[in-house]
Amino acid sequence: MVKAVIRAVRTSRLIALYAPLFAIAAGWALFRLAGFEGPLVLGWLPGAAGIAIGGGYLLVAANAPGLTPAGRRFWRHLAISALLIAPSTGPFTEASLGGRKSGPLLYAAVGLLAVALLLVLWALLRLPSRVRGRSGWLRLGLDAATVLVCSATFLWHFLLRPMAGAPLAKVLGLAVLSVLCLLAVLAVVKLLLAGTAAVDSRALWALAVVVLIGSFGSAVVPLLSDPRLAGLSDLVTMGEALMVAIAGILQARRAGRASTTPVERRRPYSVLPYLAVAAVNLLLVAVYVSGAATLPVLVGAVTATGVVVARQLLAFHDNDDLVRSLRETQRLLHEQATHDALTGLPNRALFNERLEHAAAAVLIDLDDFKAVNDTLGHPVGDGLLVEVGRRLRAAVRDSDLVARLGGDEFAVLTTDRPPDDAVAERILAALSAPVHTHGHVLTATASVGVAARAEGESAQDLLRHADIAMYAAKRRGKGTHARYTPNLSGLLLTPQSRAADLRRAIAAARPPDTLEVGRAALVAPGFAAELTGLLAEAGRTPDGVTLALPAAQLADDAVLQRVMRELRAAGFGLALDQTGTGTVRLDLLSALPFTAVIVDPQLREEAGPQLPDKAAFAEAAARFARAAGIEYRVRSEGSLLESAL
Structure with missing residues (x-):
């Protein structure tokens, strides 16, 4: 704010305009201080001219481009008020100092001041504020009331109290003007505390300084009863005039941005009410030390302090509401981060967190779920998933964690005792009941794999074992379950036996090498690292090796995608082995990074003229592979090195 004022004074004609006026006012003050009398108009003219010039700057601000209609109206009203105040400030100041007792000139001055203050008040009150809600207006009202009580206390002590015994007309005039000044202070404080997008905040603070200078001038009126000090009031008027002009300059310079880029407040709170309370308490101490009447000032100090305490209690209540709202927001964010949006079940993030402490894991993979989405649409598929999640929760204990890992894959974790086969059977039984969704009746089947955590096994070992058991269930047929054992249908290989088989396969293979891997x-x-190392031992590189992966054991899941990306990055070729199926999984070819597809000869044998649909599918599969840059092979006896890994 101070830097902005200094910059405004330096880069404008203010110095050229106001320096002579300040010089005249200062000369007049020294002239009076020396005890000389002179025409009073010499003391009036600098202040009147300064306020009139300030009104001109306010008109410039009102006509600046880019100003909002509310802001333009505000500055025009202030400019008119400044032009009304300019001719009336001199007679009124003289009367306040005891120089003019009454007369038409004084009444005219009081009338002009009253009209000007009413116009200022109207302009301030019509400005839109940023405060919203009943609570916001209550806080603003308490803060404004604090400043208002303190201002009224100062006005009473320095302006109205010394007028005791003065003519009634003069006292009433001062009382009316004091009330108008208090209302203007209230309006300014409201804008300073609430803020507005229509007027630049620095210009508002400049206007607040005008009010502060005016209050100071009113406070020192009793000290200027000596005619030799009367000239100081003209210097006070010049200070007000200068700040009015600075307010107009600050607004004119930011008019193009004020409506779209309001200046943000540096603090989310205001210290103005607390400064006002501190000032009135200092006044109370000064009055007590001087021995003057303290009751009115004491009442003002106590009242202001009480309002601040009420405001603080309201702030505590608001802070409590804010803390509760923040905690609820944190809870909702945690819920969104750890739970599936569709089913409401825990997601993979929370599943992985609980997996570290799980005693057993159950993986559930829905059978043929992709066909539901492809034929009936995703809304039907979503309805099926929601119902599956509900049934899974009902089929297990409350202490068990039921999670959706993604797509059509679900999981159950237990932390105390391993689940028995009855748990898998209850899950399959719960899913077997018809599902009614979106006007369709569906029957859900699933492959369920169960694994218990052995001593010394890691969380990833538990998950891998459950995954092996689930794919063992898939091989047994739809709607079945399997429990992991070390010799589960040969699906699990120990690292030693796997390495031995790999060495034998690598040694027996001849380029181009194709190894079958389960x-x-x-x-x-x-x-991937193990196979790369074994190839390096044999003096081979992954570039010449293709891994044939049986389609019956594959699905588009995160685990498989990660491993296949690692293998492709190492240089291995990947082939989708459709041997024995008589078809081609185009969904796997498009979703996973395969470099080749191996089809069974029966696909071509069956795709003869007598089966035109089969022939069309075989041709479509071949065209798809060529378009995707995937090698299309037909398996022939002895062309592939079979190694059941």
Whole structure:
């Protein structure tokens, strides 16, 4: 604010305009201080001219481009008020100092001042503020009331109290003007505390300084009863005039941005009410020390302090509401971060967190869910997933964690005792009941894999074992379950046996090498690094090796995607092995980074003229592979090195 004022004074004609007026006012003050009398008009003219010039700057601000209609109206009203105040300030000041007792000139001055103050008040009250809500207006009202009580206390002590015994007309005039001044102070304080987008905040603070200088001038009136000090009031008037002009300059310079880029407040609170209370308490101490009547000032100090206490209690209440709202927001954010938006179940993030302390894991993968989405639409598929989640929660204990890992894959974690086969059977039974959603009746089946955590096993081992069991269930058929055991249908290989098989396969293979790898070996921790190392021992590189992956064991899931990306990054080729299926999984070819597809000869044998649909599918699969840059192979006896890994 101070820097902005200094810059405004330096870069405008203010110095050229106001320096002579200040010189005249200062000369007049020294002239009176020396005890000389002279025409009073010499003391009036600098202040009147300064206020009139300030009114001109306010008109410039009102006509600046880019100003909002509310801001333009505000500055025009202030400019008119300044032009009304200019001719009336001299007679009124003289009367306040005891120089003019009554007369038409004084009454005219009081009338002009009253009209000007009413116009200022009207302009201030019509400005829109940023305060919203009943609570915001209550806080603003208490802050404004604090400043108002303190201002009234100062006006009473310095302006009205010394008028005791003065003519009634003069006292009433001062009382009316004091009330108008208090209302103007209230309006200014409201804008300073609430803020407005229509007027630049620095210009508002300049106007607040005008009010402050005026209050100071009223406060020193009793000290200027000596005619030799009367000239000081003209210097006070010049200070007010200068700040009026600075307010107009500050607004004119920011008019183009004031409506769209309001200056943000540096603090979310205002110290103005607390400064006002501190000032009135200092006044109370000064009055007590001087021995003057303290009751009115004491009443003002106590009242202002009481209002501040009420405001503080309201702030405590608002802070409490804010803390509760913040905690609720944090809870909702945590809920959104750890739970699935569709089913409301815990998601993979919370599942992974609880997996570290789980005693057992159950993986549930819905059978043929993709066909539901493709044929009936995603809303039907979403309805099915929601119902599956509800049934899973009902099929297990309240202490068990039911999570949706993504897509059609769900999981259950237990932390105390491993689940038995009855748990998997209850899950399958719960899912087998018909599901009614979006006008369709569906039957959900799933493959369920169960694994218990053995001593010394990590969380990832538990998840891998449950995954192996789930794919074992898939091989048994839809709607079945399997429990993990170390010899589960040969799906699990120990690291030693896997390494031995790999060495034999690498040694027996001849370029181009194709090794068959099952899912269990593929998802084993460190498989890509292990295979790369064994190839390096044999003097081979991954560039000439293609891994054939059986389609029956594959699905588009995060684990498989991660492993296949690692293998492709290492240089391995990846082939989707459709041997024995008589079809091609185009969904897997498009979703996973395969470099080749191996089809069974029966696909071509069956795709003869007698089966035109089968022939069309075989041709479409071949065209798809060529378009995607995927090698299309037909398996022939002895062309592939079979190694059941």
